[in-house]
Amino acid sequence: MNSPRFLVALTVANFAVLLLSVTNLIRPAIAEDAVTVPVLRARSLQIVDEQNRVRASLSVIPASTSASGAATAETVLFRLITERGRPSVKVGASEDKSGVSVVGPSGTKDSYAILEANADSSSLKLRAEDGRERVLSP
Numbered sequence: 001m002n003s004p005r006f007l008v009a010l011t012v013a014n015f016a017v018l019l020l021s022v023t024n025l026i027r028p029a030i031a032e033d034a035v036t037v038p039v040l041r042a043r044s045l046q047i048v049d050e051q052n053r054v055r056a057s058l059s060v061i062p063a064s065t066s067a068s069g070a071a072t073a074e075t076v077l078f079r080l081i082t083e084r085g086r087p088s089v090k091v092g093a094s095e096d097k098s099g100v101s102v103v104g105p106s107g108t109k110d111s112y113a114i115l116e117a118n119a120d121s122s123s124l125k126l127r128a129e130d131g132r133e134r135v136l137s138p
Contacts, residue, residue, distance in 0.1 A: 055081050082106055104129065 044059035073094040080089040097118035104111035111129040123137040
């Protein structure tokens, strides 16, 4: 006789736990207060569109040495990417140099502008799709 009462109580308890679980799943997400989490820390950051394509990225590229022995310094790189996946704007900074590059839209191969500064010089390189090029430096 105690068996049916126990099963009913157990069923009611399980139903209550289920309701609490579902309530936690459907409640709105609330951002934490900036006082408790003042900094977002990560090795890279990506912003994606509704089709889950990366449209912007911010990353730290470690220092490396190429097969020919050329060394590259650690670099912070920010990219803005078109819907077809082409990085159209790049901003990079390292201890050696920094620069900004802007390339033409998808479908172009050779139109771009590069602004670069290093320890002893700076330049602006402009190139058109037809191959014309101009380099400006002080």
